[in-house]
Amino acid sequence: MNQSDVLVVGAGPAGCMVAGELARAGRSVTVLEKHAAPSPLSRAFGVHARTLEILDSRGMADALLANGTRARGLKLWNGLELDLGVLPSSFPFLLVTPQSNVDRVLESNAREHGARILRGVTVRGLVQRGDGVTVHGRDAEGREQQWTARYVVGADGVHSTVRTAIGLDFPGKELLRSIMLADVRLTDPPNGLINVDAGTDCFAFVAPFGDGWFRVIAWDRTDGAAESEPVDESRLRAVLRRAVGTDYGWSEVRWSSRFACDERQVSRYREGRVFLVGDAAHVHSPAGGQGMNTGIQDAMNLGWKLAAVLGGADQKILDTYHDERHPVGKLVLRSSGATIRMLLLRSVVARTLRNIVSARVLRRQRAVGRIAGMFSGVSISYARRRGEHPLVGRRAVQIPLIDGTVTTALRDTAFLMIGENDCSRTDIPRRADHGPAVLVRPDGYIAWAGRSDSNRWQAVRDRWTAECSASISPAAT
Numbered sequence: 001m002n003q004s005d006v007l008v009v010g011a012g013p014a015g016c017m018v019a020g021e022l023a024r025a026g027r028s029v030t031v032l033e034k035h036a037a038p039s040p041l042s043r044a045f046g047v048h049a050r051t052l053e054i055l056d057s058r059g060m061a062d063a064l065l066a067n068g069t070r071a072r073g074l075k076l077w078n079g080l081e082l083d084l085g086v087l088p089s090s091f092p093f094l095l096v097t098p099q100s101n102v103d104r105v106l107e108s109n110a111r112e113h114g115a116r117i118l119r120g121v122t123v124r125g126l127v128q129r130g131d132g133v134t135v136h137g138r139d140a141e142g143r144e145q146q147w148t149a150r151y152v153v154g155a156d157g158v159h160s161t162v163r164t165a166i167g168l169d170f171p172g173k174e175l176l177r178s179i180m181l182a183d184v185r186l187t188d189p190p191n192g193l194i195n196v197d198a199g200t201d202c203f204a205f206v207a208p209f210g211d212g213w214f215r216v217i218a219w220d221r222t223d224g225a226a227e228s229e230p231v232d233e234s235r236l237r238a239v240l241r242r243a244v245g246t247d248y249g250w251s252e253v254r255w256s257s258r259f260a261c262d263e264r265q266v267s268r269y270r271e272g273r274v275f276l277v278g279d280a281a282h283v284h285s286p287a288g289g290q291g292m293n294t295g296i297q298d299a300m301n302l303g304w305k306l307a308a309v310l311g312g313a314d315q316k317i318l319d320t321y322h323d324e325r326h327p328v329g330k331l332v333l334r335s336s337g338a339t340i341r342m343l344l345l346r347s348v349v350a351r352t353l354r355n356i357v358s359a360r361v362l363r364r365q366r367a368v369g370r371i372a373g374m375f376s377g378v379s380i381s382y383a384r385r386r387g388e389h390p391l392v393g394r395r396a397v398q399i400p401l402i403d404g405t406v407t408t409a410l411r412d413t414a415f416l417m418i419g420e421n422d423c424s425r426t427d428i429p430r431r432a433d434h435g436p437a438v439l440v441r442p443d444g445y446i447a448w449a450g451r452s453d454s455n456r457w458q459a460v461r462d463r464w465t466a467e468c469s470a471s472i473s474p475a476a477t
């Protein structure tokens with residue numbers, strides 16, 4: 001019972017996502033989680049377009065869409081707006097929904113596919129051997145226990161025990177202390193956008209949950225309170241007024257808390273048989289709402305690779321997890337950090353310059369597309385090898401098919417082959433446009449592109465079958 005293919009430490013969004021992917025591919029996976037029950041706290045409130053595409057490719061987006069509200073853009077400083085409607089995605093918005101909803105959907109999905117989630121288990125350390133890893137900790141009854149697996153995924157958040165156990169530092173710096181957040185009922189609410197603005201010594205975000213309740217996040221440079229101190233409602237309300245000029249008819253608070261944020265990233269996402277995903281690997285400013293989203297996307301990237309290697313694929317695929325996801329984490333640190341620094345500019349000259357430059361940038365359609373693409377994750381792509389088709393590493397969901405969509409096709413398969421419009425094969429989906437045939441990875445990125453009538457098609461199929469034998473679906477063979 002204490003032996004699995006993969007042990008995942010932590011049942012947050014990143015842990016449940018990777019467990020779901022492994023279980024879906026038929027691997028035995030056990031999740032060890034120290035909390036006896038799922039967290040009711042709604043830390044993250046936004047699910048971005050790329051995360052929705054990923055969840056949709058596993059049939060999980062509808063449950064979230066039914067319980068969330070769609071923010072079609074962001075209202076920034078000086079009345080500027082970032083329109084998400086320009087996104088080349090079926091989800092051209094930010095879905096505002098409490099993190100507890102996302103956690104619930106991901107945990108149910110993992111359990112439905114057969115992942116074991118053991119709650120009340122606190123992991124205290126691990127030892128790597130040549131052919132596996134032994135994890136030790138305390139179970140729900142307080143007994144010392146050991147669990148073994150071929151691989152371990154540390155999805156245990158910012159204070160990761162797994163990261164410490166494999167000897168990795170978490171370099172970076174403290175960013176902001178004592179940020180206040182609250183769920184507030186507003187009687188004179190803002191438009192359907194995420195509203196972000198700042199005074200010279202404070203900032204605030206306001207996001208609609210769609211049911212009259214709003215998430216308010218605010219920070220005040222003069223507030224020296226410890227994170228453990230309760231939020232003073234009148235102070236939070238005053239900070240909101242200073243930052244955005246109104247309290248939007250503040251009427252009632254149902255929950256409030258404080259948090260601190262750092263900017264940190266591990267230098268390696270893999271150490272032998274142990275991998276880090278989500279907050280265990282990177283943390284950053286809450287600007288842009290990227291943490292949960294990036295963690296889910298890390299998990300999606302790692303899940304199919306581990307499943308493939310457990311099915312006999314070459315282990316070198318596992319190195320591509322760090323190669324692909326570390327740069328994405330680094331970019332998120334940079335962009336969310338830059339946003340918060342731009343918000344908090346103090347000198348009048350710097351703020352005026354920011355307002356002029358950002359107004360100019362946001363008047364250009366291409367720049368809006370680029371910023372919205374980065375913010376939503378849809379512009380993430382992975383490096384390709386020399387000589388590979390320029391489409392390799394790009395996301396595939398935007399490819400139009402004659403029947404159905406790439407996203408729905410990915411629900412029933414691992415790798416997906418798509419023929420050109422005039423492809424003679426009848427057993428695979430065909431493109432509705434004039435692009436090349438492609439092989440799509442389980443996480444929705446293009447692994448190969450070319451002509452389906454060439455010998456290359458066969459060679460590609462053979463290569464991927466050899467590398468990822470267990471993950472090649474019947475549709476791709």
Ligand SMILES: Cc1cc2nc3c(=O)[nH]c(=O)nc-3n(C[C@H](O)[C@H](O)[C@H](O)COP(=O)(O)OP(=O)(O)OC[C@H]3O[C@@H](n4cnc5c(N)ncnc54)[C@H](O)[C@@H]3O)c2cc1C
Nearest residue numbers: 010012013014034044045123157278279289290291292293
């Ligand atoms: C106020 C706030 C607002 C945010 N807003 C957004 C947003 O809008 N969008 C967004 O994308 N992100 C947002 N985030 C960030 C987001 O909440 C995190 O990035 C996300 O929860 C990270 O997911 P994770 O699975 O990596 O880690 P976590 O959610 O932290 O999960 C880690 C799990 O590991 C368990 N664990 C820890 N140690 C052990 C151990 N030793 N043994 C067993 N189990 C262990 C924990 O109990 C926990 O369940 C926000 C964060 C905060 C604080």
